[in-house]
Amino acid sequence: MSQRSSRVRNVFLPLELTAVAELWGSRFGIPVEAFSGYRFFKKANSIWAISDVELPRLSYEAIGMRIMNCKDRPWKPTTAALQVFGKYAARNLVHLDADCARVFLEGKSQEVDEAAAMECEPGYVVVFYRGEVLGCGLYSHGLLVSQIPKERRLASREE
Amino acid sequence: MDFLDRYRDIVPDFKAFRAIQSRPLFSSARINTLKIEREVLLERLTEEAVPYRRFDWYPLGLKIDVESPGKLVENLLGHIHIQEELSMVPPLVLGPMPGELILDLCASPGSKTTQISAMMENRGLVIANEPSLARVAALRSNCERLGAMNVAITRYDGRNFPRGSFDRVLVDAPCSAEGRERRGPGVIERSNCKRSLDLSVLQVGLLKNAIRLTKPGGVVVYSTCTYAPEENEMVVSAALNEITKSNESDEAEEPTKAHLESVVIPGLQECPGISLWNGRDLGREMSLSARYYPHMNDTGGFFVAKIIKS
Ligand SMILES: C[S@@+](CC[C@H](N)C(=O)[O-])C[C@H]1O[C@@H](n2cnc3c(N)ncnc32)[C@H](O)[C@@H]1O
Numbered sequence: 001m002s003q004r005s006s007r008v009r010n011v012f013l014p015l016e017l018t019a020v021a022e023l024w025g026s027r028f029g030i031p032v033e034a035f036s037g038y039r040f041f042k043k044a045n046s047i048w049a050i051s052d053v054e055l056p057r058l059s060y061e062a063i064g065m066r067i068m069n070c071k072d073r074p075w076k077p078t079t080a081a082l083q084v085f086g087k088y089a090a091r092n093l094v095h096l097d098a099d100c101a102r103v104f105l106e107g108k109s110q111e112v113d114e115a116a117a118m119e120c121e122p123g124y125v126v127v128f129y130r131g132e133v134l135g136c137g138l139y140s141h142g143l144l145v146s147q148i149p150k151e152r153r154l155a156s157r158e159e
Numbered sequence: 160m161d162f163l164d165r166y167r168d169i170v171p172d173f174k175a176f177r178a179i180q181s182r183p184l185f186s187s188a189r190i191n192t193l194k195i196e197r198e199v200l201l202e203r204l205t206e207e208a209v210p211y212r213r214f215d216w217y218p219l220g221l222k223i224d225v226e227s228p229g230k231l232v233e234n235l236l237g238h239i240h241i242q243e244e245l246s247m248v249p250p251l252v253l254g255p256m257p258g259e260l261i262l263d264l265c266a267s268p269g270s271k272t273t274q275i276s277a278m279m280e281n282r283g284l285v286i287a288n289e290p291s292l293a294r295v296a297a298l299r300s301n302c303e304r305l306g307a308m309n310v311a312i313t314r315y316d317g318r319n320f321p322r323g324s325f326d327r328v329l330v331d332a333p334c335s336a337e338g339r340e341r342r343g344p345g346v347i348e349r350s351n352c353k354r355s356l357d358l359s360v361l362q363v364g365l366l367k368n369a370i371r372l373t374k375p376g377g378v379v380v381y382s383t384c385t386y387a388p389e390e391n392e393m394v395v396s397a398a399l400n401e402i403t404k405s406n407e408s409d410e411a412e413e414p415t416k417a418h419l420e421s422v423v424i425p426g427l428q429e430c431p432g433i434s435l436w437n438g439r440d441l442g443r444e445m446s447l448s449a450r451y452y453p454h455m456n457d458t459g460g461f462f463v464a465k466i467i468k469s
Contacts, residue, residue, distance in 0.1 A: 049308065050284075050308060050309065050310075050311060051281055051282060051283070051284065053283060053284045055284070055311060056286070056322070056323055057322075058286070058311075058313050058321070058322075058323075059314075059315075060312065060313055061312040061313060061314045062295075062312040063311045063312075064308055064309070064310065064311065065302070065303050065306075065307075078303070080304065083237065083306060084306055084308065105232065134236070151300065152235045153235070154230070154232055154235060155230055
């Protein structure tokens with residue numbers, strides 16, 4: 001890789017709100033208004049969001065929160081971002097009961113019944129417990145695979 | 160613990176001060192209002208039978224009596240943040256408001272950054288600066304877990320942070336951390352004057368730059384979790400003196416002036432900063448800063464000074 005391209009890859013480039021909102025809208029039905037009040041940046045394969053303010057001219061290591069990874073298809077929302085924007089989602093949601101929520105937070109996979117995964121399409125879903133977003137799951141054919149990052153997982157009870 | 164002897168003349172009730180060092184301290188946590196309301200969080204803790212006690216002096220502070228509070232589901236979901244009791248003081252003294260531009264010059268792991276962000280209700284901007292790449296990871300992870308959306312991270316040496324005109328700047332300086340003895344015994348045993356003096360050179364550099372980066376009328380808070388006057392009043396006094404001196408040599412520019420304002424947190428008992436140390440006069444103004452001792456509030460130890468740039 002040339003030096004130039006590696007430098008470009010490490011730069012935060014401003015991104016239109018509509019470009020981000022469109023992706024989240026089409027997968028989760030989140031209205032575009034949920035994203036007003038933020039600015040967006042792209043760096044390498046990640047998209048970042050920060051409160052809508054003018055940024056002073058400095059060299060940045062991070063700008064707000066990393067909200068999605070676009071390296072693979074489909075793009076993947078971060079658990080942290082779903083905890084902010086997921087409450088506005090209208091589809092591809094899974095509602096868990098207390099026991100299943102615990103399994104999910106332990107980072108494990110589980111079968112979920114039709115009622116919990118109302119008409120989810122295969123792919124990333126917003127996982128809820130008592131009306132609150134827990135994080136990101138990967139759903140397909142009745143199986144929910146927890147995407148909770150390792151360092152945010154609950155310790156297993158049995159262990 | 161003999162090293163503590165050097166503080167015999169400045170710490171009131173020195174015997175109690177010495178005795179409490181070997182008494183461990185409960186963990187404490189701050190309720191993260193960016194993600195949950197205080198009442199709801201308290202209900203959850205009760206529901207899950209987590210033993211806690213509220214701070215007398217800060218509605219968002221809790222003492223939590225469990226072995227690994229970091230593993231509580233409330234912490235993993237970012238509803239609380241495990242943070243030392245007195246570490247919640249400097250942001251309150253700084254007093255950030257929604258919409259302002261704030262610099263946290265020594266930020267990792269971001270306990271105070273995220274408290275500042277919560278006080279600003281995610282509005283305005285916090286620049287969280289941390290030169291150490293390894294420590295930036297923890298800072299980022301805490302900001303994301305706690306849902307702090309108005310924080311941008313930089314990696315300058317704080318002494319060379321290049322530019323800005325900030326409403327408020329926090330310098331929570333690297334220090335010898337003697338005030339953490341109750342949390343991690345052995346700190347005081349490892350303390351020595353040489354180390355404090357080395358650190359003080361860095362600390363003066365950080366504080367001077369912080370004052371430079373603050374807009375006129377703005378606030379700088381300097382804090383450490385140590386007792387050594389070399390890292391506290393002597394740093395503040397030296398930074399203020401050097402600023403005045405550089406005014407004299409540099410007549411063309413608008414002179415920089417800064418003064419201390421008193422630090423008082425209702426419900427916490429503080430001691431005035433000291434004005435005299437080892438025969439050196441640090442200026443009477445230093446008594447406006449605050450020293451917090453473990454035996455007075457059953458906490459760790461902290462030093463906080465509030466500087467107003469005129
Ligand atoms: C006392 S800790 C800060 C704790 C933090 N404010 C919090 O509340 O979570 C001091 C930090 O200063 C950083 N530091 C060390 N040298 C520095 C320098 N030259 N400029 C800025 N920060 C520095 C250390 O890496 C360390 O993370």
